[in-house]
Amino acid sequence: GAGSSWAPSTVLVTGGAGFIGSHTCVELLDHGYEVIVIDNYSNSTPQVFARVERIAGRFVGAVYELDIRDRRALSAVFDRHSVDAVVHLAAHKSVSESAAMPVEYYDTNVGGTTALLRTMHEHGVHRMVYSSSCSIYGDADPGPIAETAPARPTNPYAASKWLCEQILADVCDRRPEYTVLCLRYFNPAGAHPSGLLGEDPRGTPDNLMPYVAQVAVGRRERLHVFGDDYPTPDGTAIRDYLHVLDTVEAHRLALDHVADAPGMHVYNLGLGKGSSVLEVVAAFSEACGRSIPYEVAPRRPGDVAELVADATPVARAWSWRPMRDLSDMCRDAWHFQQLNPHGYGDSARRPNSKH
Numbered sequence: 302g303a304g305s306s307w308a309p310s311t312v313l314v315t316g317g318a319g320f321i322g323s324h325t326c327v328e329l330l331d332h333g334y335e336v337i338v339i340d341n342y343s344n345s346t347p348q349v350f351a352r353v354e355r356i357a358g359r360f361v362g363a364v365y366e367l368d369i370r371d372r373r374a375l376s377a378v379f380d381r382h383s384v385d386a387v388v389h390l391a392a393h394k395s396v397s398e399s400a401a402m403p404v405e406y407y408d409t410n411v412g413g414t415t416a417l418l419r420t421m422h423e424h425g426v427h428r429m430v431y432s433s434s435c436s437i438y439g440d441a442d443p444g445p446i447a448e449t450a451p452a453r454p455t456n457p458y459a460a461s462k463w464l465c466e467q468i469l470a471d472v473c474d475r476r477p478e479y480t481v482l483c484l485r486y487f488n489p490a491g492a493h494p495s496g497l498l499g500e501d502p503r504g505t506p507d508n509l510m511p512y513v514a515q516v517a518v519g520r521r522e523r524l525h526v527f528g529d530d531y532p533t534p535d536g537t538a539i540r541d542y543l544h545v546l547d548t549v550e551a552h553r554l555a556l557d558h559v560a561d562a563p564g565m566h567v568y569n570l571g572l573g574k575g576s577s578v579l580e581v582v583a584a585f586s587e588a589c590g591r592s593i594p595y596e597v598a599p600r601r602p603g604d605v606a607e608l609v610a611d612a613t614p615v616a617r618a619w620s621w622r623p624m625r626d627l628s629d630m631c632r633d634a635w636h637f638q639q640l641n642p643h644g645y646g647d648s649a650r651r652p653n654s655k656h
């Protein structure tokens with residue numbers, strides 16, 4: 302990238318079969334990186350890689366099925382490949398599930414990160430792009446949120462992400478050879494415009510856009526709008542939705558810049574524009590030409606009224622400019638949903654519960 306004289310050639314993507322991970326693989330393959338993936342398919346399927354490779358016209362270097370907490374298996378991967386940097390995406394990510402199984406969330410998200418850090422350390426790998434979350438801000442003051450805003454996690458998922466950030470900051474403080482680029486995503490949504498890659502959660506989707514897409518395609522009867530009594534213009538909660546392609550472009554730019562300056566650098570990733578639940582419903586309805594039936598349901602525990610990014614620091618640092626808006630996200634999510642009404646194709650064999 303501009304200004305950097307060194308770029309990693311081999312990147313290990315943890316959670317590389319997931320929604321962000323699969324699109325990250327395409328983006329990195331498209332930009333000449335060698336890509337190694339680990340995933341345990343707890344919320345994904347290896348079927349995604351044929352699609353990744355079809356889009357990129359290149360092969361993923363290697364794929365390993367393993368649990369991020371399994372240090373012996375992790376170590377074997379680092380023994381086999383000369384990894385220059387790690388994009389660490391592997392984690393559980395459901396807010397509601399985290400309230401029901403907090404220990405599992407801390408174990409996988411925090412224990413997975415420390416297992417990875419120990420393995421990286423043993424193998425002399427000191428560069429990481431870390432997947433964090435806007436949810437760490439919790440009940441923030443209204444208006445765009447800067448990275449300097451205090452962390453106030455309101456659920457175990459968010460708390461686990463914040464704990465990992467603190468661990469990574471400590472590592473960078475004490476070991477000058479480390480660089481961690483921590484990306485706090487707001488709400489990634491949409492799909493690859495080819496219709497080959499998208500969000501394919503197991504069981505009932507927790508996230509808004511895949512749920513709406515399944516209503517549109519007739520897999521679910523109606524959306525439950527979680528709360529219409531928030532202090533927002535239409536009473537429904539506001540989020541900052543960001544196209545997955547813009548999201549993964551930021552990861553690639555992070556890798557291009559990973560040698561610029563050591564230490565921990567934290568960036569929000571969002572459009573900087575909020576949309577309410579009802580605005581998402583309207584935009585999706587417009588994109589698919591169907592009405593989206595919904596009913597208002599109680600607020601979801603741990604949800605907050607508004608989360609919108611101030612994403613100017615990342616724009617300034619890497620000249621990152623999100624290029625796609627909510628209508629693009631809805632169009633691409635709908636395209637994926639239409640071409641893959643049952644996701645990547647093994648839905649029939651999946652249990653309807655997550656664990």
Ligand code: WQD
Nearest residue numbers: 394434435436507508509512525526527538540578601604
């Ligand atoms: C968006 C809005 C819901 C479903 C979390 C994480 C974040 C990121 C995305 C990993 C909220 C409402 C939702 C539904 C609804 N990480 N909603 N009916 O909670 O903002 O963010 O997931 O995935 O780090 O914090 O995303 O898509 O679940 O919800 O009304 O069936 O849609 O209440 O206002 P969230 P979401």
